[in-house]
Amino acid sequence: MTTQDLVYGLHAVAALFQQRRPVQQLWVQDSRHDARLEELLTQAAQHGVPVQRVSRGQLDALTGHGRHQGAVARAGAARSGDEEELKALVTALQTPAFLLVLDGVQDPQNLGACLRSANAAGVQAVIAPTDRAADLTPVARKAAAGAAEMTPFFQVTNLARTLRWLKEQNIWLVGLAAEADQSLYELDLKGPLALVLGAEGGGLRRLSKEHCDFLARIPLPGTVESLNVSVAAGVALFEALRQRQIRK
Numbered sequence: 001m002t003t004q005d006l007v008y009g010l011h012a013v014a015a016l017f018q019q020r021r022p023v024q025q026l027w028v029q030d031s032r033h034d035a036r037l038e039e040l041l042t043q044a045a046q047h048g049v050p051v052q053r054v055s056r057g058q059l060d061a062l063t064g065h066g067r068h069q070g071a072v073a074r075a076g077a078a079r080s081g082d083e084e085e086l087k088a089l090v091t092a093l094q095t096p097a098f099l100l101v102l103d104g105v106q107d108p109q110n111l112g113a114c115l116r117s118a119n120a121a122g123v124q125a126v127i128a129p130t131d132r133a134a135d136l137t138p139v140a141r142k143a144a145a146g147a148a149e150m151t152p153f154f155q156v157t158n159l160a161r162t163l164r165w166l167k168e169q170n171i172w173l174v175g176l177a178a179e180a181d182q183s184l185y186e187l188d189l190k191g192p193l194a195l196v197l198g199a200e201g202g203g204l205r206r207l208s209k210e211h212c213d214f215l216a217r218i219p220l221p222g223t224v225e226s227l228n229v230s231v232a233a234g235v236a237l238f239e240a241l242r243q244r245q246i247r248k
Helices: 010-018 035-046 056-063 083-091 108-121 138-144 159-168 206-211 229-247
Strands: 006-008 023-029 051-054 071-075 098-103 125-129 153-156 172-176 193-198 214-217
Touching: 006 010, 006 056, 006 138, 010 023, 010 035, 010 071, 010 138, 023 035, 023 056, 035 051, 056 071, 083 125, 083 153, 083 159, 098 108, 098 159, 098 229, 108 125, 108 138, 108 229, 125 159, 153 159, 159 172, 159 193, 159 206, 172 206, 172 229, 193 229
Parallel strands: 023 051, 098 125, 098 193, 125 153, 172 193, 172 214
Antiparallel strands: 006 071, 023 071
8 A cells, every 4th residue: 555545634534424435444543532633533434434543653654644534544545536527527517617738846745735625615626737747645635624536527638629629619728927017906707607716836838828719917015926827827816706705
């Protein structure tokens, strides 16, 4: 067994049961007792999942000293969807599309944080390339606090082709770029929308920029020149959500 088989953290493990994903084993910290952990034990009993009480040191060893909060589960890996599954989801949407595209985010912590913000904002899908980008590792799932199990995540082999297809579905593509002339707050984000963010450091790749309908920047009146990609994703997603709620 490797850490790739594990989900850890109270929120992430609880999400496994909520999504009815098969859980083969649950380990809990023997010396820890709180309401959230007791709820996990109740869920495990209801689903017939074997539970083993172990020391904190044993959980540290299982997770490579990850922040497990006293709960670790072995479950089927959180699977990302492919390009065809993404198309099926988008064409079946009954409400205007609200998507997040991550162009090469490589840090699993950032991926997890983006998934968490996307879930909180009501995003219907998160899209990323298969190459040179973070996957749904245990670190990403922990950072997502359960959102990795609840938010559709698609990895596509050709991101430029996927962006073209989204445009053909009348979905506006808005890319974030520090050099853009237009402020994010000046754009109308209320219709079918995909927000496109680039990788840590390098930002959006040239082809991704070329496929965007608009490029926008987040105004930064302070002294820093850029935001962490997960922070920028949160700002952009909740600006879009604010506008979409006003329309309602």
